[in-house]
Amino acid sequence: xxxxxxxxxxxxxxxxxxxxxxxxEDDGHLVPGLEFLDDGLRNGARVAYSADKPMEExxxxxxxxxxxxxxxxxxxxxxxxxxxxxxxxxxxxxxxxLATYQAALEDALACGHAxxxxxxxxxxxxxxxxxxxxxxxxxxxxxxxxxxxxxAAMCCYDARKVDPQIMGDVACAHxxxxxxxxxxxxxxxxxxxSLGVAGExxxxxxxxxxxxxxxxxVPGEDLALDLTELGFIDHRGVSAIFEQARRTAARGRRxxxxxxxxxxxxxxxxxxx
Amino acid sequence: MDDGLSHEVFLxxxxxxxxxxxxxxxxxxxxxxxxxVAALSxxxxxxLAAALxxxxxxxxxxxxxxxxxxxxxxxxxxxxxxxxxxxxxxALRGICEPVWAGRSSDEFAECHRHEALINLAFAEAGSWRLxxxxxxxxxxxxxVELARRTHPEVWEQGSxxxxxxxxxxxxxxxxxxxxxxxxxxxxxxxxxxxxDVSSIRRLAASYATSAGLGDERAADVMLAISELATxxxxxxxxxxxxxxxxxxxxxxxxxxxxxxxxxxxAGRRRxxxxxxxxxxxxxxNQVCDLVQVRSAPGGSVVRVQLRAA
Numbered sequence: 001x002x003x004x005x006x007x008x009x010x011x012x013x014x015x016x017x018x019x020x021x022x023x024x025e026d027d028g029h030l031v032p033g034l035e036f037l038d039d040g041l042r043n044g045a046r047v048a049y050s051a052d053k054p055m056e057e058x059x060x061x062x063x064x065x066x067x068x069x070x071x072x073x074x075x076x077x078x079x080x081x082x083x084x085x086x087x088x089x090x091x092x093x094x095x096x097x098l099a100t101y102q103a104a105l106e107d108a109l110a111c112g113h114a115x116x117x118x119x120x121x122x123x124x125x126x127x128x129x130x131x132x133x134x135x136x137x138x139x140x141x142x143x144x145x146x147x148x149x150x151x152a153a154m155c156c157y158d159a160r161k162v163d164p165q166i167m168g169d170v171a172c173a174h175x176x177x178x179x180x181x182x183x184x185x186x187x188x189x190x191x192x193x194s195l196g197v198a199g200e201x202x203x204x205x206x207x208x209x210x211x212x213x214x215x216x217x218v219p220g221e222d223l224a225l226d227l228t229e230l231g232f233i234d235h236r237g238v239s240a241i242f243e244q245a246r247r248t249a250a251r252g253r254r255x256x257x258x259x260x261x262x263x264x265x266x267x268x269x270x271x272x273x
Numbered sequence: 274m275d276d277g278l279s280h281e282v283f284l285x286x287x288x289x290x291x292x293x294x295x296x297x298x299x300x301x302x303x304x305x306x307x308x309x310v311a312a313l314s315x316x317x318x319x320x321l322a323a324a325l326x327x328x329x330x331x332x333x334x335x336x337x338x339x340x341x342x343x344x345x346x347x348x349x350x351x352x353x354x355x356x357x358x359x360x361x362x363x364a365l366r367g368i369c370e371p372v373w374a375g376r377s378s379d380e381f382a383e384c385h386r387h388e389a390l391i392n393l394a395f396a397e398a399g400s401w402r403l404x405x406x407x408x409x410x411x412x413x414x415x416x417v418e419l420a421r422r423t424h425p426e427v428w429e430q431g432s433x434x435x436x437x438x439x440x441x442x443x444x445x446x447x448x449x450x451x452x453x454x455x456x457x458x459x460x461x462x463x464x465x466x467x468x469d470v471s472s473i474r475r476l477a478a479s480y481a482t483s484a485g486l487g488d489e490r491a492a493d494v495m496l497a498i499s500e501l502a503t504x505x506x507x508x509x510x511x512x513x514x515x516x517x518x519x520x521x522x523x524x525x526x527x528x529x530x531x532x533x534x535x536x537x538x539a540g541r542r543r544x545x546x547x548x549x550x551x552x553x554x555x556x557x558n559q560v561c562d563l564v565q566v567r568s569a570p571g572g573s574v575v576r577v578q579l580r581a582a
């Protein structure tokens with residue numbers, strides 16, 4: 001199972017890890033973020049940093065890294081103004097964005113780096129509720145792509161500026177999370193071709209689960225849910241899975257569930273599905 | 274026979290009298306093309322099957338000591354059998370023995386509450402007969418007396434005869450709503466709100482494991498406690514209190530809050546598969562061995578018991 005759960009520290013993340021980090025002070029993403037990038041550099045990855053800031057501020061943010069000029073010179077460190085990557089203020093186009101990341105990973109490998117590691121400050125990407133679904137779809141899409149590839153990312157959000165609902169949903173769309181305990185009652189993440197579900201799904205988290213599940217389902221593909229690390233699910237959660245199964249079936253595809261916990265089996269037996 | 278349920282008490286003394294009554298009753302149903310279901314203890318069911326001979330193959334036998342261990346499940350069990358695959362009502366004839374010697378006094382009280390409530394649950398269902406055999410040689414007279422008060426009809430020589438001892442459910446239910454006994458020993462008590470439901474659930478599961486309930490029953494405990502705590506948060510004033518204690522071979526949990534449960538049939542009928550309303554307490558009834566609900570304006574208490582196996 002892919003590395004998942006809450007994080008106390010940003011240190012020691014693996015080459016395919018995907019973490020959400022909620023912070024609560026100005027530039028609070030830099031402490032965990034630079035630790036994350038520093039780890040990547042030591043492991044031979046190309047590291048990239050993007051935020052909704054002009055280039056000179058990006059440059060100042062990464063100044064604590066050792067010998068920034070040399071890193072930039074040899075392409076071990078890249079800086080991107082967020083606007084140049086996503087186009088600030090517009091919903092993310094997941095397919096187009098995925099192609100950009102694919103090319104970036106291939107380039108990093110072709111240039112002799114062990115992989116790619118991205119620190120992204122994404123607060124402005126979820127400022128507008130019209131962008132939420134597209135953003136969540138993007139997070140689940142890139143997360144599935146990362147699973148099994150040498151691409152790691154830390155996505156940071158200023159929890160003071162982000163609506164709590166989308167902050168929670170975004171946290172749940174990452175296998176790993178730091179900065180705030182209890183933001184993600186469950187986690188839905190790519191797991192080597194399947195979708196892993198960890199944590200707990202109940203009356204208070206089912207709405208987010210239903211939403212993420214439908215956004216993570218790729219049209220035209222079968223959907224396999226791996227529930228190995230699911231600690232609890234109630235009848236509402238099981239119904240959400242069955243609703244998705246019906247939508248998937250309506251498109252001629254199949255949703256399958258593996259390693260379901262005892263509570264899941266028990267509910268299926270009781271409600272007769 | 275009138276529309277709705279004909280709910281008949283059959284007082285029998287000895288196995289011979291039981292078979293002399295129920296064998297022709299079952300055969301009459303089969304001959305009329307009815308679905309015949311006998312919910313009896315395994316032992317009594319086997320004896321009825323033997324007496325029915327080859328006819329037994331057309332009768333569905335349900336082990337009431339399992340299916341009806343919690344009497345609050347029995348209405349749902351009959352509801353399932355009253356509907357065909359397309360939800361059309363079907364001709365049904367039942368035998369059900371919810372009250373057997375050896376049940377605890379708490380269980381007896383819940384059994385009689387069930388017997389009173391089933392009259393309300395199926396008041397408008399298609400016409401069907403349900404005969405409840407009470408073994409007068411094994412049961413205390415007190416239990417037999419209550420049976421006379423909960424059944425609108427008496428089974429006599431194959432016919433349903435109006436029962437003059439029958440009482441309207443509302444009054445009887447109030448009488449049967451005894452105060453819940455004080456637990457032996459000191460329960461673990463905690464108050465909870467929305468953010469504690471997850472930890473309450475896990476606490477109850479670990480309590481279940483330490484009470485020797487095993488993984489499957491611990492999963493049932495999580496399901497039941499999750500639903501009860503969720504009810505308190507969503508409908509019971511936003512918070513509640515849970516008490517947990519062990520009894521020999523079982524775990525008891527009690528959840529109380531300031532809400533009022535107004536539907537006296539709550540959780541006793543199978544919920545609509547399309548909706549999620551009313552599913553919680555129904556699931557609680559399905560997974561628990563005994564559920565005692567006490568609700569009045571200003572507060573509710575639900576006490577549930579789960580046995581080791």
